[in-house]
Amino acid sequence: MNNHIDNLLFDYNKKESALNDKEISLHIQDCGRCRKLLEDYFNTIDVMRNSPEIPQLSDSECSRMFENIISRAEVRRRKATILPRVIAVAASVIIILTAVFLYKNHNNTLNTGREIESHIIGIFSPDKTDDLEIISDLELFSNLDIIENLETLEELNEVIDDEI
Amino acid sequence: MADLKGKGFDPLKMTDAEIMLRFREGEAAAFRVLYDRFVRRVFSMAYRFSRNYETARDITQEVFLRLYQKKDLYNPEISFNTFFYRLTYNCILNYIRDHRDTLSENEPTPVSFSSSVTPEQTAFANELLKNIEKRLDELPEKQKTAFILNKIEGLSYEETAQVMDTNINTVKSLIHRATISIMEIKDE
Structure with a gap:
């Protein structure tokens, strides 16, 4: 790269602003190379900003996309509201089932205790x-x-x- | 729009940040205003990264969908550009990461110029543009992002740094290197 004003020039995004910079305006008066670079640089940026390489969205396409966004947002919002409720119901069912299971298991344990007691007695008495x-x-x-x-x-x- | 003005909501006199605040406060019409202001810019940015119309459209919709859902995260102390372009940048990065294999197979959309341009001019302009865009595509991802955000989208160095989650000096260096690469192709 050269030792001209490239670094200074590349700080600007608008040609007018660059030309208002005293250092740049003074330099390009005597430097053909930097004068050309200034033109090329801003032309390139301008071309890229309005590049026909980038397809344009039509108004109707924009409207279709907007409707799609709103409907998808609504679906996600519903999911976001329904999901916690489903989780809450599922959690309640699990808690109830667990309680029932523990209660039954506790009774079984008591019954088993009685069976053991009877069994021990059975050892000593025919x-x-x-x-x-x-x-x-x-x-x-x-x-x-x-x-x-x-x-x-x-x-x-x-x-x-x-x-x- | 007349109805909106009647409610004390005149978007033409409002900045992007003010409209975003209205949207955050529940003004649904503000979302449409933001959409109209930014949809084409988001699309062109997404297109520059994907080089595919359908993909760019999908990314654009995802960006606005997230904006709709994450409106409460907007902090007015941070510039709207930073908030919005960070959202856009993250959507693009996520999409590219998730579709890396299929993106490389995408066919770029053909370029069309106005009918007043001669075939020779069209061919020359087409070639020049293709060279510039090709060089942009060949840049490392961070250089490309910094260049697009700063030179094409017009974000300041500070905003670009915040969007990319880095510091200003790094951004300046990335943009400088990107600009040199792109200008070199023009000198060829």
Whole structure:
């Protein structure tokens, strides 16, 4: 590249502004090369700004595009409003299903506990039905407030011992 | 337009930034005004990057669709040019990135001149233009973007730097190198 005013010239986007620059106007008076560069540079920019290489949009095409933009924006807006609602409903359903599942699972756990209890009793007693009745009786007796004296308790124990 | 004036909305007396503010505040008609002001500029910029009419049209629609949806992000403390061209630049970059394979297969739209121009003049002008545009296409992407934004779209160095998310000195350097490359083709 040369040592003329290229750097200074390329700072301008309009010819008039460049010519108002004292340094440029003084320089091109004596420098044919920079005078030509100035003309070429602004012609090139002008040609590029109005280049027929770039197709033009017709008014009808612009209107069609605008309608398309508005309808697409409306579709996206609807999606944007509907989506959070769908997510909220889905989340509620998941929470309810989870709660139901946990509740059922909890009952199953309780039932399993009872089954284990019965199984342990079964190990010690061949007749499970009788054992279970005795256990029930014991529970009942232990909860009775009428057991107030030791004699009654001992009698009860004897009955139990006999039965066992 | 008369109805809009009746509502105290006279776009002819308003800057782009003022219209954008009205749009952000919910004035739907302001969007149409912005569209009419910028649609051809966005299209030509998109065309320079894609060299295909349909693609440039798609990008243009996407730019305005985003403007419609992202209106709340507009900050009046930042120049409207910076906001708008950044949106445009991002749309173009995204599109190019997503369609890199198909873009190279695009056929450029043929050039047509007015009927008053002689075939010789047409051929000469066509050749000159093709050379200039070809040289522009051959520029590295950042040089090309900086040149288009500053020299063709008329953005200041500062606005160009903000759109490209870089500093002014880098932009000046990019534009200088791009200008030298383009001017060299003209000297040939």
